[in-house]
Amino acid sequence: MTEIVGLEALAARVGPGQSLAIPVDGSGVAMAATAAILETGISDLKLICVPISGLQADLLIGAGCVASLETSAVSLGEAGGAPRFTAGVKSGAFTMRDSTCPAIYAGLLAAQKGVPFMPIAGIIGSDLLNVRPDWQVIDSPVGEARKVVVVPAISPDVALFHAPEADRAGNVRIGRHRELADLAYAAKRTLVTVERIVDRNLLESEDSAAGVLPSLYVDAIAVAERGAWPLALWDEYPADEAEIARYAAMARSEDGFRAYLSAFLTHRKQVA
């Protein structure tokens, strides 16, 4: 059953060397939990971006926590490229596993369904097939003769995201952000931060249940108000574009990044 814990206790459940799956900006990124994880001095994370990331990945990379990175892109969106990602790729600071968005979903889907691989349309002709030797091109075993790409299952050790609310049983409201459910189905353990915990049962009506990730998939929940800041949380608050632009500017240099990181962690401690 889902445990409701403090933010530090939740962060402590992510261990060095684990694979950690995180959602796209705006879908519910657990930035407060990321600060708490950075505080633990974690290392050697295998980061899986579902299917891309921005500030969260760049912070973890810049802080030296990431050993390998599977993603379809890292970008700060309007604020431009992700500086620590770009620098890290060039210096070979981590193993880069370039992907394409639906291939990451396909890998998670294979894990959700307990199969070793998932076929996926398209991709043929892309150099991604050369840099991803774990992807294969096979002859379709059924139907007309044709080539199909298959990708291996992705079973993250931990999935981590932020959502507006959970109930006391651990059911989490995700609205139509079903990519968060995709993450949880595939992951061995799922950690969630929420703006608040509500007293009503989110599964009570057929309508409210439709937008809920059941507690069955949720290992631990911590409350973190404005827990996605400076990123957006749907239905709750927009992104703090100025803060993200400030990050983009500072993180251009290693020193600037360190200064930002230190201020970010301090800010988070003050909020908590």
Added chain:
Amino acid sequence: MTEIVGLEALAARVGPGQSLAIPVDGSGVAMAATAAILETGISDLKLICVPISGLQADLLIGAGCVASLETSAVSLGEAGGAPRFTAGVKSGAFTMRDSTCPAIYAGLLAAQKGVPFMPIAGIIGSDLLNVRPDWQVIDSPVGEARKVVVVPAISPDVALFHAPEADRAGNVRIGRHRELADLAYAAKRTLVTVERIVDRNLLESEDSAAGVLPSLYVDAIAVAERGAWPLALWDEYPADEAEIARYAAMARSEDGFRAYLSAFLTHRKQVA
């Protein structure tokens, strides 16, 4: 864009020889539309039960509309076996394609994703593999050596179901009955009957949107009040168990079935 039409016009969109996918009892079975389809004297349907059926399949089989049947089971539930299904299997009245529930979902998922096949866990050792030559056992092309079953994509010509409500743009409220969305994603065309059409936009809020099948997937909608009767419609009305038991008793004989069918069609015309 979704058209809102009358029940007869909706029924006329199902043609002889087409594959028709229908959901499980209680999930939103379009019984009123089934009556209207029976009235058209349709034949040679390739019926696909997702993943099982009851009264609806038995009526279509008994009326001689079905050329082939793909299903994991046909049963009247508490009311016992499905008499016309059982008789039809024994007399070879249609081509029987026995399946297992998740294999039908896997076939639909392959169509949803535009791939020719889908791997699926389990099944190995089952005689279903002998009677379904379109299923294959392959060596997993990735990861550790192991056998995996793959099933071909199922792309129904038409998906047909009943739901509580739709809005004027054609968005349909399906609550957490996401199997109805699975049907629509995979089908070439989707026909939906509803209890009522509402004026508000079902996609308006993040919460109401979570339980909605977007109009993008819905070709035509017709209003049919108590359109699932005598089966249940979630949140609206329970199954009419007495009526289903009456069917189970009458349909034991060919003559009894004919009498039931005639009364069922008359009843439907009176309601409409």
Added chain:
Amino acid sequence: MSADRERREILIATIADLLDGIRHVAVGASSPIPAAGAMLLRARNELCGKPPVRISILGSQAHNFFTNGGIELFDCAAQGRVDAFFLGGGQIDGQGNINLVGTGDYPTSHVRWPGSFGSAYLYHLIPRVILFREEHSPRVFVPKVDFVSARAITPEVPRRGGPYALLTNMALFDFDREAGGFALRSVHPPFTPADIMENTGFAYREPEVVCETKRPDAATLALLRGRIFDELAETYPAFARTMMRAA
């Protein structure tokens, strides 16, 4: 009627014991006895402060923790999140294989049953599948099923799932995955090991001393006849009514 109730109470209590230690049990539609067994375990764990038990009853709105449609139970089983499930069978053979399709030549069977449902899949994936079939007769328990809807043992592929026990109106068998067959564990009163032998069409191992299936104790009966049948009434009103009327 009272004998019938007593028989059912033994089955329910036996199922609760068989489920001991699990976290999540799924129960198919139209399965009041397995559902009651699961509810008994849940109540007992709650009273003893043991870990909570989650019960998913297919087709029930109240006991439905799923929000991803009809596939979710199957995905959930594939993820290892379902510990126990119940399967029946028109035929069950001594190797633990089950037949939900029919007898005689396929497809134009002599007797045709509804179909395989999810059995071919779930049997591979759920660790504790309890075979539950009330009728104990040689036509059900056969040396070899006419059609294998789901096979119990498949050395050619890794699997976590398979048969754990077989419970009937007359007896309880363990399934031995190493040996690939059933072993009689206990016989429900008033039956004898000889009755079992006579009514079972397949060979099974029999211990030198065959126990009698434990009758539910007073505390269990009180729980059952009170809280459990109340809880059950939500999903199975007719069954719960019958059981309470008989009391």
Added chain:
Amino acid sequence: MSADRERREILIATIADLLDGIRHVAVGASSPIPAAGAMLLRARNELCGKPPVRISILGSQAHNFFTNGGIELFDCAAQGRVDAFFLGGGQIDGQGNINLVGTGDYPTSHVRWPGSFGSAYLYHLIPRVILFREEHSPRVFVPKVDFVSARAITPEVPRRGGPYALLTNMALFDFDREAGGFALRSVHPPFTPADIMENTGFAYREPEVVCETKRPDAATLALLRGRIFDELAETYPAFARTMMRAA
């Protein structure tokens, strides 16, 4: 500023023309010009009584018809339910291949871009992919990309998707899937065919007479500067503000 607005208005109107006949166009995040082009087509169709146009803007709440999470756009494209999409590229070559990964040796690229996003997949599946890249220079339009994020032509597999046109700040090219390359369709004023030649690093076919890209007519401009920029403001407030201020 006004020249900049005029340039953008030509791009938007050209995009609306390129989209003519489609039912559903998807627009990626941070793509105000493609979004405005799609909105212009939608408004025009509405005014002429032509079939309605559906626009999905990724990351927008108002222009979001999806309820199945991040995968739905991709599934939808695989089902043939998305007719048009826009892709860019750090490099685009004369065979229509695009590079969103970086230059130099992989993985420690000389220049590294964010990554391939969904391009490797969507390029196969969406019939009318419009390559949209404002910068028109030899460093973008290269003979051969350093990394193929998505390949334009793959005779080894059936596909419905691929490049349809290439639109830049200077010109509009058609893509010829048979010939496997670009053909100059028109040049935006004030540029000349010689400017295009000078700034394009790949070979392309050039007709004997090169047209000037059509400037939007008065009715189109009125629609654009009124209703379209209003609609756009919901998703791209800063862009819409700039365009309206310049007017």
